[in-house]
Each structure stands twice: as structure tokens, then as C-alpha cells.
Amino acid sequence: MISASSDFRHLRRQVFVLLASLVFAASALAQTDPLPSWNDGAARKAIVEFVKTTTTQGSPQFVAPAERIATFDQDGTLWVEHPMYSFVMYALERVAVLAKAKPELTNVEPFKTVLSGNREAMAKLSMGDLEKILAATFTGMTVDEFSAEVTKWIAGAKDPRWKRPYTELVYQPMQEVLQYLRDNGYKTYIVTGGGQDFVRQYSQATYGIPPEQVVGTAGVLKYGYDKSGKPILRKLPKLLLNDNDTGKPEGIQLMIGRRPHAAVGNSTGDRQMLEYTGAGDGARLMMLVLHDDAKREYAYGPAQGLPNTKVGTFTQQLYDEATKKRWIVVSMKNDWKKIFSFE
Amino acid sequence: MISASSDFRHLRRQVFVLLASLVFAASALAQTDPLPSWNDGAARKAIVEFVKTTTTQGSPQFVAPAERIATFDQDGTLWVEHPMYSFVMYALERVAVLAKAKPELTNVEPFKTVLSGNREAMAKLSMGDLEKILAATFTGMTVDEFSAEVTKWIAGAKDPRWKRPYTELVYQPMQEVLQYLRDNGYKTYIVTGGGQDFVRQYSQATYGIPPEQVVGTAGVLKYGYDKSGKPILRKLPKLLLNDNDTGKPEGIQLMIGRRPHAAVGNSTGDRQMLEYTGAGDGARLMMLVLHDDAKREYAYGPAQGLPNTKVGTFTQQLYDEATKKRWIVVSMKNDWKKIFSFE
Numbered sequence: 001m002i003s004a005s006s007d008f009r010h011l012r013r014q015v016f017v018l019l020a021s022l023v024f025a026a027s028a029l030a031q032t033d034p035l036p037s038w039n040d041g042a043a044r045k046a047i048v049e050f051v052k053t054t055t056t057q058g059s060p061q062f063v064a065p066a067e068r069i070a071t072f073d074q075d076g077t078l079w080v081e082h083p084m085y086s087f088v089m090y091a092l093e094r095v096a097v098l099a100k101a102k103p104e105l106t107n108v109e110p111f112k113t114v115l116s117g118n119r120e121a122m123a124k125l126s127m128g129d130l131e132k133i134l135a136a137t138f139t140g141m142t143v144d145e146f147s148a149e150v151t152k153w154i155a156g157a158k159d160p161r162w163k164r165p166y167t168e169l170v171y172q173p174m175q176e177v178l179q180y181l182r183d184n185g186y187k188t189y190i191v192t193g194g195g196q197d198f199v200r201q202y203s204q205a206t207y208g209i210p211p212e213q214v215v216g217t218a219g220v221l222k223y224g225y226d227k228s229g230k231p232i233l234r235k236l237p238k239l240l241l242n243d244n245d246t247g248k249p250e251g252i253q254l255m256i257g258r259r260p261h262a263a264v265g266n267s268t269g270d271r272q273m274l275e276y277t278g279a280g281d282g283a284r285l286m287m288l289v290l291h292d293d294a295k296r297e298y299a300y301g302p303a304q305g306l307p308n309t310k311v312g313t314f315t316q317q318l319y320d321e322a323t324k325k326r327w328i329v330v331s332m333k334n335d336w337k338k339i340f341s342f343e
Numbered sequence: 344m345i346s347a348s349s350d351f352r353h354l355r356r357q358v359f360v361l362l363a364s365l366v367f368a369a370s371a372l373a374q375t376d377p378l379p380s381w382n383d384g385a386a387r388k389a390i391v392e393f394v395k396t397t398t399t400q401g402s403p404q405f406v407a408p409a410e411r412i413a414t415f416d417q418d419g420t421l422w423v424e425h426p427m428y429s430f431v432m433y434a435l436e437r438v439a440v441l442a443k444a445k446p447e448l449t450n451v452e453p454f455k456t457v458l459s460g461n462r463e464a465m466a467k468l469s470m471g472d473l474e475k476i477l478a479a480t481f482t483g484m485t486v487d488e489f490s491a492e493v494t495k496w497i498a499g500a501k502d503p504r505w506k507r508p509y510t511e512l513v514y515q516p517m518q519e520v521l522q523y524l525r526d527n528g529y530k531t532y533i534v535t536g537g538g539q540d541f542v543r544q545y546s547q548a549t550y551g552i553p554p555e556q557v558v559g560t561a562g563v564l565k566y567g568y569d570k571s572g573k574p575i576l577r578k579l580p581k582l583l584l585n586d587n588d589t590g591k592p593e594g595i596q597l598m599i600g601r602r603p604h605a606a607v608g609n610s611t612g613d614r615q616m617l618e619y620t621g622a623g624d625g626a627r628l629m630m631l632v633l634h635d636d637a638k639r640e641y642a643y644g645p646a647q648g649l650p651n652t653k654v655g656t657f658t659q660q661l662y663d664e665a666t667k668k669r670w671i672v673v674s675m676k677n678d679w680k681k682i683f684s685f686e
Contacts, residue, residue, distance in 0.1 A: 066547065066553055069555075143596055187555075196597075196600070197600070200600045204409065210409055211599075211600035211601055212412075212530075212598070212599045212600055212601060214600065218597055221593040221596055221597060222589070222593070223589035223592050223593050223615055223619070224589075230622055231592070231615070231618050231619045231622045233592060233593065233596050233619075240583065240597070246565070246566035246567075249566050249574070249576060250564040250565070250566055250576065253486055253564055253576050254539075254561060254564060254583070254598075255555070255597075255598050256554070256555045257539070257540070257543045257554035257555055257557065258554055258555065272566055272574070275574050276566070276574045276576075279573055279574045
């Protein structure tokens, strides 16, 4: 009996040592910097403070795990959008494929201009022209056909400046924020003005965000059958959700049904999403990425004293609103140690 | 040294015993019947077989955890729908509240009939009438106002037969299937013809399904501001998604973006969801609940040789299709040991 009891005490001591080292290891792990690509500064501080205050048991601003929702714009917020959104690059390149099947397009605008390859003329295409191009390349096929085309394209397409796949041009600091939030029980969503079915093809591999957590611009679908009688979902050229501006909070309610606790964007198209997020109770994190790094990425938009571009408009008005409402403006130049993982 | 080494061997042996008992406990836990309210039979067998074949590593029909999606109709599949869907009961009761604010409704059909309380006349209301009632009671207010009203109603409303809250009239065997699927890495969704914002108010507490995993009939939302300038989302009387029939696979693609591996329903409104699910590769589970238990619940619908009702139509044609396609028809009478947890 004495021996057994002594054995037990011995085991208990050993287990204690084992547990103590586990606790130590876990605590060391927890103290690893979750945001190594961020410089010290107000933005980084705000992110860490938000996560701590909303996830620490007993904090007056504690948020129940089920309610931890964070929404991120994609183009210009999670990856490069300049000189043109990737989904538009896809659409422009698809026009050539379309024209092969329908040669009559060759003589019809705006397809004629796109097929000419004249970049100057293409730059002058209007929003109405763009809508026609998107309708022609994002609709009229089945969901499966579209998914297969996008998957193929995204694997091969390269950004003209970096000569790398678009999916490598994701901002490393934002990848860290996504991971940091997920590690703290947040569900991360993309809420994009881009095509929902487009972004869903690479969201898991690129951002660790599954397709069901992608909200985007979406068209009407029509269930039917192919010639063999197999069920198909056809993409109709009719808009169901324009996931820009007011469409962002509307899409969030439609597809998530909860108000986010954190929202991140980079342009006027994200304004209402941030405003809606900020109108909730308790701690909320609203951030806007400012493209002010002409050397490592781009500098554009009126908030930079630069002319408007076709992408992500960060107006002076938005900048002033952000300042007034204490939304965090993230300076790519000053807040980010590195932009891309391959730097 | 010898002593230390002996100590180490001793510890190792103890840790081995500890681990072995943990493994044993875990395995005993795993062997606890996950479906205690199901009788032995083809339905139960099909569910267990489906879960095993899709979640066992090395199985030729293994499904990656991220792709494990299961969709469930609600009314008549997860809870009682007879004599009338709960969301319609809500709408009918709300008419009286509406009439207080707008007394002119008292003289306008179909509101006049609803306010009369004449059950015979109410039973004769058409689908067009019902749409008017739903538009008046499910739209015109903000999302927050609607949520608050539904939350209040669902806490107090009682089913006339069982004199219990609707949320207690959930089918215990289906609760076990939901839990069993989740325990095996499936994400469980509700895909309902009922109002999406309605079901979201109680889905977590009632089924363990969070609001973002509820797909349902949804209207257009409009972002704007209240008098104090606070952002609001207003529910417009304009249908965005009719989540019945073809609307179910369309809604699944819109809000989930993946084809389910399991789909469960109980009426013709679920036919396309099951068909779409079954058209995928590998193992798929399609089930229809047959209401054939007049004693413990209800028996209704043409598949029972009974006349059509206003709810969940399980036609003979659907029954024949299920048989042909080997969809599992769940007999409430024969497959379920108990219907409700309180029995």
C-alpha cells in the first residue's frame, strides 16, 4: 500500500511537471506575435485591443463566440486591385473566348473595343459597357461551367507588374489579421463587390475562407436540366444583389443575418458596411486600407491628393468621415512592414 | 542514472495506462447510440451507413470535412407543421396588432376575414390572400423590429393541440440526426420555405443551427437611416428568394455555394433540393419524412391516401419518385420510437 501510494505521488509529481511544461509552452505560443508584418502604431494597437476586449472572459465588451463575425472587402483590402480588379481582367480575357463561339460579337461594342486590345480605348469604356461585358462573361452558363473556367483562369493568370498569380498578391498583414481573428473565435467573411461565384473558387486556398463565407455581387439563378436530364443551375443575366455601397449591409443581413463586430474595406463602396458595423453596441473595429505606398504597391485616390481611378475610391470625404468616427485608417506605407509574403 | 531511467520507464508505463484508458473511454463514448429514438430499419441504417462511408478515412466515398454540408427543410421535417405553419400562425396573429395601428384594415380583405376569427372562412383564404397577409406582417418594418417581435411571439405562442411552445414540438429523432451529423463534421443548414428572418430568431436555441446557416424565403432589404440618423435595414414587400421548389437549390447555391451531401424534406417543395443533392458524385443521403402517424402526430397527404392539406404535400408522385431514386422515406409511425423529447 505504501509503495502504491508513493508511486501515485511520484506519478502525480511527474504529471504536474508535464502539465506545467505544457502550460508554459501554450503560453509561449500565445505570446508569439500574431501580427509580425505590422509596425507598432495606432492600427496594430487597435486590432490587438479589439481582439482582447471582445474575447477575454469577464471583459465588459466580451462577445459570445457565436456572435464573432468579421467582414472583409476583397479588392484593395485583401489583395491588389490596381490597375484593374481581377474579376474584370477575367471578364476582358473571356471576351476573346466568347467571340470564338459567337463571331458576330467582333463587330458589336463594347466587345469590339475589348477585342482590339487597344488599351487606351479600353480605358475609356463606361460602366454601362463594363456591365455588358460582365453580363456576357459571368452569366448564360451553368454554375459548374463558370466555376471550372474561373478555377482554370486563376491558376494561370498573372499580374502584369509582379508577374505572379493574383492569388500571391494578397497582403500579408491582412492574412495575419484574418488568422488572428480566426484564432480568437471569429468567423471571417469576404463581402465583395466582385462576383460571389468568382471569389468562391479560390477563397479557401487563398484566404482560408470557405465559399459559404463569401458574400458578393450575385445574379439570379435558374434551376433546370441539361439535355441528359441532369439538374443544373444556370446563371441568368439579371442582378440579384449588387454587393457595393448599401448592398454590403443588405448582403450581410441576407446571407449572414448578424451585424459584424469588425469590418474592413478600402473605398467608398465599403462605407455603409463600416457604418452599419459601427452602429452596433459594444466594441467594434472599423478599418480602411489607404493605398499610399507608390513604391511597394500603389498610391491612388483623392485622399492621396491623386486623381480618381477606376478602382477603389478613397475620397477625401471618406477620409474625413473615418477621422470623425475614429475608424482606423491603415497606411500601407507606415503600418505595414511588408506588403507581400514573398518580399 | 539507473534510478532516473527506472523512474522514466515507470512514468512511461503509467502514462501508457492513462492513455489506454482515455482511448477506451473515447471509444466507449463513440459507441453510444447516436440515434436512440430511431427503430432499427432501413432509414436508420441508411443514415448510419452514410455517415460512416463519408467520414471514415480511406473510404472510397470519403468527403473532406470542409465539404460536409447537410440541408434540412424545417416545417414538417424538423417540427410540426400541421394544422398550419408556425410562420403563418405568426402572420395571422400579427394582423390584429397591425389593425390597431391601421384601423382601415378592419374593412379590407383578406384582413377582415382574419380579424373575424371565423376559422371556416380563414381556411378558405387563397394563396394570394396569404401573400398579402405575409407582405403586411413580414415587411414594412426594420430587421431589428421584426426580430424583436418574432422573438417575443415565439417565446409565448403555443400549439393548440399540445399546449406547448412550437419550439418544443421538434422531432426528437431529427434532433439526433442533426447532432449526429455535426458530431461527424457536417455543417447543418435549414433550407426552409418559411421566412428566413423568422426562423433565424430561434434556430440556434431550438436546433443548434446558427442564423448564418438558415436559408429561407427572403425579401429585398433597403439600407437607410432612422430619424436619429442611425443606420437601419428595412424589409421591403418585394420577394428576393422564394425558397420553395426550384428556389431551394437556387437558394443553396446563393447562400452556401456548395452542393449538399445530405438533404432532408417532407414535401413536393423539397423535391428539387433532394434531386440536386442526389445529382452529385459519391455517397449522398436523400430523405423524406412521411406523416403517417395519426395517433402520435398526424397522417396527411395523398401518399397516405388522404386529401391534400394546406401544408407539406407528399404526393403519390413524389412517393413513386422517391422509391425509384432510392430516396429514404422515413415513416414516423414505424421508424421513430418517439416523436417528441417530452413523450
